[in-house]
Structure formats: C-alpha cells, structure tokens
Amino acid sequence: MDAEQAPPEASSDREDHLKRDRTTRSFVTSEDVARLAGVSRSAVSRTFTPGASVSADVRHRVQEAAKTLGYRVNRLARSLISDQSNLVGVVGANLSLPFMARQLDELSRELLKRGMQCLLLNAAEAEQGIAPLIELILEFRVRAIVVMSGSPPSSIIDECMANGVRVILVNRQADDTEADTIISDDLSGARLAAERLLRAGCGRIGVVGSGVRTPTQIRRRGAFVDRVREAGIEPAVWASGGTAYETGMDAARGLLSTHDLDGVFCVTDLMALGFLDGAREMGRRVPDDLSIIGFDDIQQSAWAAYRLTTIRQSMSDLTDSVLAAIERKMTGERGDLAHEVLPVELVERATVRSTS
Structure with missing residues (x-):
C-alpha cells in the first residue's frame, strides 16, 4: 500500500x-x-x-x-509545531483616534501582505498597566509585539526577549530595555511649530495639550515651550481633558476668554480642529486674528472646512520601520535593536498668517 x-x-x-x-x-x-x-x-x-x-x-x-x-x-497549531508564528501582537488604546486608527489600518494591511496576522489587544481599560496584556499575547506564541500605547516594564520585555519575541515600542521610549524604539521626531516638530508662529509675528502664544501625560504629548509640549521661552515669551498652557476634539473646544473657550492670544500650537490635530472651531465660535478670525498649528496631519486636517497648518509625520515611514524591526532576525545582542527617530515636516495650509 x-x-x-x-x-x-x-x-x-x-x-x-x-x-x-x-x-x-x-x-x-x-x-x-x-x-x-x-x-x-x-x-x-x-x-x-x-x-x-x-x-x-x-x-x-x-x-x-x-x-x-x-x-x-489550523495555522495557530502549525506555528506551535514549527516554532515560527505568523501572528504579531499589537497593544493599543484610544483606537478610535484618527491617527491611531490610520496607523493600525496601515500596519495590519502591510502585515497581511507579508503573510502575517495582527492580534490586537485593546489597552483602553488596562488600569494595572499593559504587562498582563503582553503576558496574554505571549501565550499565543506571537512572532513580535508592537506596543502603540503604554510602557511595558523592563521585566516583561526581558521575558519576551527570553522567548525570542521582539518588542517594538512605537512613539514611546523605554530606558535601558531590550526593545526596539521607533518614534517620530516630536522635538523637532514642536520647534518647527514654534518657529513658524514666531515668523508670523505672534507674540502672545499658547500651547494646548490634554490632561493625559503620554510621552508624545510631554515631548511636544516641552519642546514648544522651551523654544518660545528662548524668544522671550512665556506661553499660556492648557493641559486638561482627554485627547479629543472636545478638549480643543474647551481650551479655546478657556484660553481665549482670559488671554488675548494671537498664536496657538495644539499637540495633536484633533485638538487643533476643536480649538479652531471654538475660536470661530468666539468670533476670532483665523488666521487674521489668530494663527493655529496642529501635529500629526490626520486626514481631516486637509478638509476644506479646516485646511489646518500642521506637522506631518510620515505614516508610511513609520509602518516600514515597524515591519523592518519585526522581520529583523534576533541575535540576542543590543546592536540588533532598532532605535529610530523619524523626520517630520511642516505642512503649510491656511491657519497661520503669511510671512510675506
């Protein structure tokens, strides 16, 4: 037979x-x-x-x-036998935010093109931190873990590395850990925003962030404030609420009722769009009376109703760097890790006064 x-x-x-x-x-x-x-x-x-x-x-x-x-x-069973998984764990929160949603959409689509699948865990309710979520992902024998929200403790990262699982931190930094880090150049972007407002002749400047102290918001707000202070200006600061459109609206009503601002930097586009609508509601003319700059270049920023001047971070560059880290062979050496800072650029539209 x-x-x-x-x-x-x-x-x-x-x-x-x-x-x-x-x-x-x-x-x-x-x-x-x-x-x-x-x-x-x-x-x-x-x-x-x-x-x-x-x-x-x-x-x-x-x-x-x-x-x-x-x-x-049964590909999950096959990966257990071959010790080579096609699953990539992704940990993220605030997945409905435009930038986060687009990032997840592009990453999951490119993973699929390469024969890999995205295992998504929503960290929105992770009150005890994201360590339990990463421990759960490890049980699926994933190939790599992409962390888009939160900061895992070094002990968890060490455990992942011991199991041959690469950990990639996106737009967040962790000191002295065996993890890949890929961040956009928030510091340069915030300074670009400050310099553009200064070139527009703005002398009464504000900066808007949420009450959520994410590493990204901290870097952007801090770099902007430092640059404005170098010019001899003490900025008005708003740091309250969630990372949302409504926070921008609240910031406009709060700041513009107490400060005669002529330039504002919002650390995300979503808050900038809210601030822009709030300023219009209060009768302020943009950009004649008030110049506004955002950060991220989300799709809505280019809509005709807003035409927001913003700082763009390349989504394709970010996705390519994450994919390259996932596919890079682990050697167990620190030199094997990626530590990338991706460039950003100023996108001129219609919410900042012309310098001509």
Whole structure:
C-alpha cells in the first residue's frame, strides 16, 4: 500500500462516519479530510505545506475533499509545531483616534501582505498597566509585539526577549530595555511649530495639550515651550481633558476668554480642529486674528472646512520601520535593536498668517 494511502474504506462508510463526527465537532479537521480523500493525515499535511512532496493524484484528492468539507488549515497549531508564528501582537488604546486608527489600518494591511496576522489587544481599560496584556499575547506564541500605547516594564520585555519575541515600542521610549524604539521626531516638530508662529509675528502664544501625560504629548509640549521661552515669551498652557476634539473646544473657550492670544500650537490635530472651531465660535478670525498649528496631519486636517497648518509625520515611514524591526532576525545582542527617530515636516495650509 502507498504510504500516502489510508486503509481502504467504503465511500458510503466514510460519509456516514463524517456525518456522525460533524454533529460533535465545530471545525473540520485534517483527519476528516484524510478520511474522505482516502489518504493518510501526513499526506493532507504535506498537501498544504509549501514545497512538500506529494503526488499529483493525492494532492487533487485532498484538495477536493477539503473543498467539499470546507476545511481550513489550523495555522495557530502549525506555528506551535514549527516554532515560527505568523501572528504579531499589537497593544493599543484610544483606537478610535484618527491617527491611531490610520496607523493600525496601515500596519495590519502591510502585515497581511507579508503573510502575517495582527492580534490586537485593546489597552483602553488596562488600569494595572499593559504587562498582563503582553503576558496574554505571549501565550499565543506571537512572532513580535508592537506596543502603540503604554510602557511595558523592563521585566516583561526581558521575558519576551527570553522567548525570542521582539518588542517594538512605537512613539514611546523605554530606558535601558531590550526593545526596539521607533518614534517620530516630536522635538523637532514642536520647534518647527514654534518657529513658524514666531515668523508670523505672534507674540502672545499658547500651547494646548490634554490632561493625559503620554510621552508624545510631554515631548511636544516641552519642546514648544522651551523654544518660545528662548524668544522671550512665556506661553499660556492648557493641559486638561482627554485627547479629543472636545478638549480643543474647551481650551479655546478657556484660553481665549482670559488671554488675548494671537498664536496657538495644539499637540495633536484633533485638538487643533476643536480649538479652531471654538475660536470661530468666539468670533476670532483665523488666521487674521489668530494663527493655529496642529501635529500629526490626520486626514481631516486637509478638509476644506479646516485646511489646518500642521506637522506631518510620515505614516508610511513609520509602518516600514515597524515591519523592518519585526522581520529583523534576533541575535540576542543590543546592536540588533532598532532605535529610530523619524523626520517630520511642516505642512503649510491656511491657519497661520503669511510671512510675506
């Protein structure tokens, strides 16, 4: 008997057996396919393993049986056997925010193109930190973990590295940890915003952030304040509320009712759009009376109703760097880690006074 052939069994017997099994089983298995095709389970496995040796006749029978039964390969089980997972864990919060949603959309799409899948865990309710989420992701034998929100403790990162799982921190920094870090150049971007407002002749300047002290917001606000102070100006600071459009509206009502500002930097575009609408509500003319700059260059910033001047961080560059880190072979050496700072640029639209 051919090694690929299973013991002979009447077609009607095989079908009756399968019908009985299907009443107690959720998923079609390789054993079901093997039984219907009349081959061994190893022949089914080889049929669905790229490059494996299997005769044309057996391949055809297996594929037909799989089609009839609606069989799909259990890739999670296969990764456990091969010790090579195609899953990439992603930890993120505030996933409805435009920039975060776009980042997740591009990353998951590019992972799929490369034969990898995104395992997403929402960290919005992670009151005890994201360490438990990362521990959970490790149970799925993921290939890498991309952290878009929160800062994992070094002990968890060490555990990931010990298991051969690369940890990639996006737009957040962790000192003395075995993790890849990929951040946009928030410091340069904030200074670009400050210098643009100064060139526009603004002398009464404010900066708007939320009450959420993320590393990104801290870097942007701090660099902007430092640059404005170098010019001899003490900026008005708003740091309250969530990272939301509504916070921008509240900041406009609060700051503009107590300060005669002529220039404002908002550390995210979403808050800048809220501030812009709030300023208009209060009768301020943008950019004649008030210049506004945001950060991120989200899609809505280019809408005709806003045409917001902003700082752009390249989403494609960010995604490419994350993918390169995921695919880089681990050597266990610190030199193997990526520590990238991605450049940003000022995008001129219509919310800052012309310097001409």
